[in-house]
Amino acid sequence: VIALTANVYMEHLKEDATVGFDEVLVKPFKERDLYEKIVNVLKPENMTRNGMDFPNGKEIVSDESLFSLKYLEKTSGANREFEIKMLELFIRNNTVHLEALKKGVSDKDWDAIYRIVHKMIPQFRYLEIGKTERKLKLLEELTGEIKDLEKIPALVKEISAETSQILLLLADEVDKLMKKNRHLEEAEDGMIVDHEKTR
Amino acid sequence: MNQPQKIVIVDDDEMTLELMRTGLEARHFTVYTAVDSMDAIKKIQESKPDLILLDIMLRIFPELNCLA
Numbered sequence: 001v002i003a004l005t006a007n008v009y010m011e012h013l014k015e016d017a018t019v020g021f022d023e024v025l026v027k028p029f030k031e032r033d034l035y036e037k038i039v040n041v042l043k044p045e046n047m048t049r050n051g052m053d054f055p056n057g058k059e060i061v062s063d064e065s066l067f068s069l070k071y072l073e074k075t076s077g078a079n080r081e082f083e084i085k086m087l088e089l090f091i092r093n094n095t096v097h098l099e100a101l102k103k104g105v106s107d108k109d110w111d112a113i114y115r116i117v118h119k120m121i122p123q124f125r126y127l128e129i130g131k132t133e134r135k136l137k138l139l140e141e142l143t144g145e146i147k148d149l150e151k152i153p154a155l156v157k158e159i160s161a162e163t164s165q166i167l168l169l170l171a172d173e174v175d176k177l178m179k180k181n182r183h184l185e186e187a188e189d190g191m192i193v194d195h196e197k198t199r
Numbered sequence: 200m201n202q203p204q205k206i207v208i209v210d211d212d213e214m215t216l217e218l219m220r221t222g223l224e225a226r227h228f229t230v231y232t233a234v235d236s237m238d239a240i241k242k243i244q245e246s247k248p249d250l251i252l253l254d255i256m257l258r259i260f261p262e263l264n265c266l267a
Contacts, residue, residue, distance in 0.1 A: 004210055005255040025252070027215060031222050038223075042204060042249055075218050082221060089214050118256070123214050 002037055004029075006122045027122040031075055066166055068128040069173070080177055087174050090123055091167050098160050105156050113152070114143040127170075132162045205246050207231045209239040210254040219252065 003021040023037040069083060076082040097116050104113035117140045124133040139155050142148050206228050208219050216232045223230050231246050233239035243251065 001251045001253055003255045004208075004215070004252055021253075024255075027212075029219070034219065034222060035226065038206070038228075038250060072218075076221050077225060079221070082217075086214060086217065089217070093213070119212060122212055126214055126218065 002041060006118060028071065028125040066129065066131070066169060071126055071128060080181055084174055084177050084181075086126070087170050087177075090127060091170055091174070093123060094120065094163055094167060098163055101156050101160065105153050108149075110143040110146055110149070110152070113156070114140060117143065127166075129166060132159060132166065135159050135162070203227055203229045204250070205229045205231065205248040206250045206252065207233060207239065207242050207246060207248040208252040209233045209236070210252075211235065211256070212254075215254075 001021050002023045002025055004025055004027060006027045022041045025034060025037055072083050072086050076086075097120050100116050101113060104110070104116065117136050121133060121136050121140065124136060135155060135158060139152065139159065142152055142155070206223060208216055208223075208230065210216050210219075210232075211234050213234070216234070220230045220232060229246075231242045231248065233242045239251075239253075242248075
């Protein structure tokens, strides 16, 4: 059994949390790590190192671009339909998460906020939304350790504003990707028509 | 031809499940996904996987403590 965790600070994990697992994989996983760990655990003869031709890119966290589809592209092998599906999932999930965060603040339910933030962080990492992810990590720390509670409402407000903006940009991105897909299909149809004309 | 190896992924985040599924299916694994512990137990019993990828947060469910 391989353990999946969103916590990059392994020392924060209680020691017994990972006892009994063969391997631990931190989200967001790199394809190479995922495959290597699976090979380590299964050790099948037919899995050779030749199978590991994933690019091992450095993590890109940039403040200049608000998000990046590079990770999705790399993991899906630039499958546009898959990217659209992932972006739609992100938009749907985080629209709900934002409402739940607001409710958490008005109810002063720190545990609820902690659980929501814990679900948001890996999704923000998949789209490399570094700036907001750092704020989410701070919020996770404050609600996890129940400290500096007076800072939480303002922090949630910032996260909500940034995320709302990202959700709009992502909706545009989905439209763009869908248009590209349609153009591609039309181009393919066009080729078939041309081909038939030449007969 | 060897039988493809079976992997069950248990995670409550759909994005994680789908990203892993895509990566592993491209590597010719047969992938089953589960979003909670009851779903996981069902999939594990049905598929008898070679490997399980389990979100550590879900271990708080007593049903899954038997796995580790």
